[in-house]
Amino acid sequence: MTTNNTVKTNSAKAWLLAARPKTLTGAAVPVLLGAMAAYLDxxxxxxxxxxxxxxLFAFVMQIDANFVNDYFDFIKGNDNEKRLGPERAxxxxxxxxxxxKRALYLTTLIACIIGLPLIYFGGWPTIFVGLICVLFCFLYTTHLSYKGMGDVLVLVFFGLVPVYGTYLLAIPSPSFSISVEALVLSLSCGLVIDTLLIVNNFRDIDNDIEAGKRTLAVRLGLDRTLQLYLLSGLLAISLSGFVFILKGHYFSFVLSLLYLPLHFKTFGLMKSIRRGKALNAVLGKTAANITVYGVATAIGMCIDTLIG
Known part of the structure; x- marks a missing residue:
């Protein structure tokens, strides 16, 4: 059987499309920034x-989350002819x-196996963190996204857990003292990545209302969700920028600012399109903005470390 005249069912190309490689940016950037925070400290x-x-854990968990999302949304009938987002496998x-279904269980198992060596570096609490990641990977699609918890989960699982978690595991002598810089960077990263979810939910407001999903965008409406998109990026750069300047990490601050003009431009595009499938272009540009934010900030942190 073939579909869309180009993709053979269950083929390698089909699995590549199902894995959604473009979403791996959201997995890579938090770990990169956590590593650079450790490098700086x-x-x-x-x-x-x-x-x-x-x-590796972040990459496999992101693919796992994509499979979970793809499978359960299909089973629940959410991926129907009214869907505006990118095509689902x-x-x-x-x-x-x-x-x-078999693949999502397999990727969950692989993620757990990859995470096991981290016990050596972070001790037994690492198991608890890993299990929480796996649990919420399933709970998000099946329950929590319907209750408007998506944005909070992004801040936790694309901000605090991967950024600060990587930071703690990467520094040679972990301590119980809190690194304010790494903590704020975790929150900033979560806010930047949340812009991706905001675009998704903004585009799908009408369909989500019909499906009974009470996302934050559904609760706020179109205009306030637009404002939320803009403010999330501004707040992210403001928070990290304040701490960078306070710590004297000026290259980190200046290079992180490269994100802002891109964010403003994408916001303008989102505002002008407002509705329909054309918002998928905003989704792609937002993902690219996240990459620029992560790479530029990491380069700035590297420079500050070398000259410090």
């Missing part, structure tokens, strides 16, 4: 191995539901 002396495992017939 530890004066060039960091543990590279846990960073590698954090990257099960709905398009690229992957059969039975295969997707």
């Amino acid at each position: 530890a004066n060039n002396e960091i543990r590279p191995l846990p960073i590698v495992f954090c990257f 099960c709905a398009q017939g690229w992957i059969t539901p039975a295969k997707m």
Whole structure:
């Protein structure tokens, strides 16, 4: 069986599309910033191995989340002909539901196996954090997204957990003292990545109302969600910028500002399109903005470490 004349069901191309490689930016940026925060604090002396495992865990968990989302949204009937977002594997017939169900359990198992070595660096609490990540990966699609909890979960699982978690695992001598800079950077990263979810929910307001999903965008409405998109990016840069300047990390601050003109431009595009499938272009540009934010900020942190 083939679908869309180009994708053979359950083929390698089908699985690549189902994995949604473009979403891996959201997995990579928090780990990158957590590693650079450790690099900045530890004066060039960091543990590279846990960073590698954090990257791998984040990548596999992101793919796992995509499979979970794809499967359960299809089963619940949310991926129907009214869907405005990018095409989904099960709905398009690229992957059969039975295969997707097996794949999401397999990727969950692989993520857990990848995470096991981190116990050596972070101790037994690492198991608890890993299990929480897996649990909420399923709970988000099946329950919490319907209750408007998505934005909070992004701040936690694309901000606090991967940024600060990577930071703690990467520094040579972890302590119980809190790094304000790493903590604020975690929140800033979560806010930037949340702009991606805001675009998704903004585009899907009408469909989500029909499906009974009470996302934050549904609660706020179109105009206030637009404002939320703009303010999330501004608040992110303001928070991290304040701490960077306070710590004397001026390159980190200046290079992070490269994100702002892109964010303003994408906001303008989002405001002008307002409704429909055309908002998927805003989704792609927002993902690109996140990459610029992560890479530029990381380069600035690297420079500040070398000259500090």
